[in-house]
Amino acid sequence: MHNIQVQLAKQPDGNPKASDFQVVKTDIPKVADGQFLARNIYLSLDPYMRGAIAGRHMGHQRLNQGDVIYGRCVAEVMESKHKDYKAGDHVVLEAGWQQFYVSGGEAADEIRKIDASIAPLSANIGALGMPGLTGWAGVEKLANPALGSTFVVSAAAGPVGGTAGQIAKAKGCRAVGIAGSDEKCRIVVNEYGFDACVNYKNKNWADELKAACPNGVDTYFDNVGGPMLDTITQQLNLYGKIIMCGLVSQYNRATDGAFHGHNMGPFVGKRAQLLGLVVYDYYAKMNEFMKAAVPLVNAGKLKFHEDRAEGIEKAPDHFVKLMNGQNNGKALVIIAPEKA
Amino acid sequence: MHNIQVQLAKQPDGNPKASDFQVVKTDIPKVADGQFLARNIYLSLDPYMRGAIAGRHMGHQRLNQGDVIYGRCVAEVMESKHKDYKAGDHVVLEAGWQQFYVSGGEAADEIRKIDASIAPLSANIGALGMPGLTGWAGVEKLANPALGSTFVVSAAAGPVGGTAGQIAKAKGCRAVGIAGSDEKCRIVVNEYGFDACVNYKNKNWADELKAACPNGVDTYFDNVGGPMLDTITQQLNLYGKIIMCGLVSQYNRATDGAFHGHNMGPFVGKRAQLLGLVVYDYYAKMNEFMKAAVPLVNAGKLKFHEDRAEGIEKAPDHFVKLMNGQNNGKALVIIAPEKA
Numbered sequence: 001m002h003n004i005q006v007q008l009a010k011q012p013d014g015n016p017k018a019s020d021f022q023v024v025k026t027d028i029p030k031v032a033d034g035q036f037l038a039r040n041i042y043l044s045l046d047p048y049m050r051g052a053i054a055g056r057h058m059g060h061q062r063l064n065q066g067d068v069i070y071g072r073c074v075a076e077v078m079e080s081k082h083k084d085y086k087a088g089d090h091v092v093l094e095a096g097w098q099q100f101y102v103s104g105g106e107a108a109d110e111i112r113k114i115d116a117s118i119a120p121l122s123a124n125i126g127a128l129g130m131p132g133l134t135g136w137a138g139v140e141k142l143a144n145p146a147l148g149s150t151f152v153v154s155a156a157a158g159p160v161g162g163t164a165g166q167i168a169k170a171k172g173c174r175a176v177g178i179a180g181s182d183e184k185c186r187i188v189v190n191e192y193g194f195d196a197c198v199n200y201k202n203k204n205w206a207d208e209l210k211a212a213c214p215n216g217v218d219t220y221f222d223n224v225g226g227p228m229l230d231t232i233t234q235q236l237n238l239y240g241k242i243i244m245c246g247l248v249s250q251y252n253r254a255t256d257g258a259f260h261g262h263n264m265g266p267f268v269g270k271r272a273q274l275l276g277l278v279v280y281d282y283y284a285k286m287n288e289f290m291k292a293a294v295p296l297v298n299a300g301k302l303k304f305h306e307d308r309a310e311g312i313e314k315a316p317d318h319f320v321k322l323m324n325g326q327n328n329g330k331a332l333v334i335i336a337p338e339k340a
Numbered sequence: 341m342h343n344i345q346v347q348l349a350k351q352p353d354g355n356p357k358a359s360d361f362q363v364v365k366t367d368i369p370k371v372a373d374g375q376f377l378a379r380n381i382y383l384s385l386d387p388y389m390r391g392a393i394a395g396r397h398m399g400h401q402r403l404n405q406g407d408v409i410y411g412r413c414v415a416e417v418m419e420s421k422h423k424d425y426k427a428g429d430h431v432v433l434e435a436g437w438q439q440f441y442v443s444g445g446e447a448a449d450e451i452r453k454i455d456a457s458i459a460p461l462s463a464n465i466g467a468l469g470m471p472g473l474t475g476w477a478g479v480e481k482l483a484n485p486a487l488g489s490t491f492v493v494s495a496a497a498g499p500v501g502g503t504a505g506q507i508a509k510a511k512g513c514r515a516v517g518i519a520g521s522d523e524k525c526r527i528v529v530n531e532y533g534f535d536a537c538v539n540y541k542n543k544n545w546a547d548e549l550k551a552a553c554p555n556g557v558d559t560y561f562d563n564v565g566g567p568m569l570d571t572i573t574q575q576l577n578l579y580g581k582i583i584m585c586g587l588v589s590q591y592n593r594a595t596d597g598a599f600h601g602h603n604m605g606p607f608v609g610k611r612a613q614l615l616g617l618v619v620y621d622y623y624a625k626m627n628e629f630m631k632a633a634v635p636l637v638n639a640g641k642l643k644f645h646e647d648r649a650e651g652i653e654k655a656p657d658h659f660v661k662l663m664n665g666q667n668n669g670k671a672l673v674i675i676a677p678e679k680a
Contacts, residue, residue, distance in 0.1 A: 244607055247604060247605055247608070250603075250605070259605070260601070261599075261600070261601010261603065262601055262602045262603075262604060263590075263599045263601065264565055264584055264587060265599070267614065267616050268587070268616040269398060269618070271621065272616045273613070273615050273616070274607065274612070274615075275612075275613050275614075276608040276609070276610060276613070277608070281611065
């Protein structure tokens, strides 16, 4: 039995290409005392990986040629010599883009046991995983949007934006999404239940947003950064909040490449409150998040839409698609069937 | 008796020059029913005026050739046919750069009666006027800095920064100023009583700031914007606050000229809280501010340093000096003696 893994072939220059990656067959390490063997089932693909590969994302060293690409997986423990894990346990862990991973339970592996009975396994890397926690934390711990206020979120079809908007909606806000295709907007409105969604590729998207927010924008949950932030700031109400979560419009730039620079003047004029969000700060609140989110899932008020590719060797193409905004919903790779 | 006023000769291009202004002798309008005549004593010079002249500052229309320059004065009522004001009253009002002004008491004149017994008259356009209110509001209403935390403020020798730092110090913070000359730093430390002050014109100023803030920066009250903001953000503690008050480094740019664009990434990484401050929102709290500030003045804990020029015709040169950072403390023009 072998392990197939995806390694870095060379550092991407700007938008990543499939040829920046290499698919390699390796041996599976033996499980020593204090270790367990994880069989990876689903691999999460997320925009932050672009920065992580380049060493621009906190806690991630720049990868060299031959390094396994960073990535979080839903996995099943196959064999264990570790006291805390037993065969059959399901976990989410930082296992990289590969079929198998041997862990010693180190903190860096960020292992979290999951309960396969509460939701589909794959939700644990999406709406009920780190992306969902991100959306929840931005709404509940930073924005705290008022009942009846207007909550706008970009990358709304994705698991961070989709969860953020659905949680804001559950708290009595008007939820308005921004996404990059009509199909994404359909998911946002028809599946996630947002009040409206604007396709920012439309020439008049700013006017469409204005029409969708008749009382102005009270909160903007920003996953995108760049010129879109400047445009939405013009529609922000006085003292409006901007949750600075992601800058996906800026992630594909080459190392030390130019970023979109923001004029701070309009933020002052709006008396804006810009609040930086890093999900790592909220790991300890995972249980609090689940207490809020699981009932919403059960009530059909927190939905998720997945964009799946099958086979670990498809991960590079699927990641390229994600980084070009061509995914619809949470991007993941099926590495193996749920039942071995 | 004539009135001497300073008008716009032509819109400044970049840094203002004295030749952008013209000094003109006019008649004093007759005082009609419902009006009063103000004899201007002190004219306040403030960086926001640069934007106001160009129509880039909220509530101020772009000036045309021949328009009197915007400006707030301490004045004495000489003659009154207005029920709310009588001869001998002292007021602060938007009277423009001139010796005399006839007001109908309109809201746009922003008239505030002042008590000549509580502090020197000129303080009412400085530490006890709008600049002081700005500093106080940023500290008390937005930053709310913790006891023992480190509070950094730029343009610290000026009336906004100087008041902000002294109020933060009075609240038990470590107050660290940033200013553009050794003489300004001397004022900040020796007169205002800050714990330290860094001259940003020194090549190693960022290292000096680090040494002056051994526990990092908890609050940065930003009057300057531009690259200094990026440098200080590097020294901001996690969840640190940035009060976005002024952008004086950006005010001299030509109309539609390039501004310094900020990368939002570092703000996210620091989980920064950026809060926009516009003093107009706090006019209604002037009494609350005075309740806090006057006892500080009386206790010698809120000091102010003025940079005076004498004669209204000196206003253009003195403003140019201010906009080039060559003033020391609050820039004002003595238009007339306090006692007529």
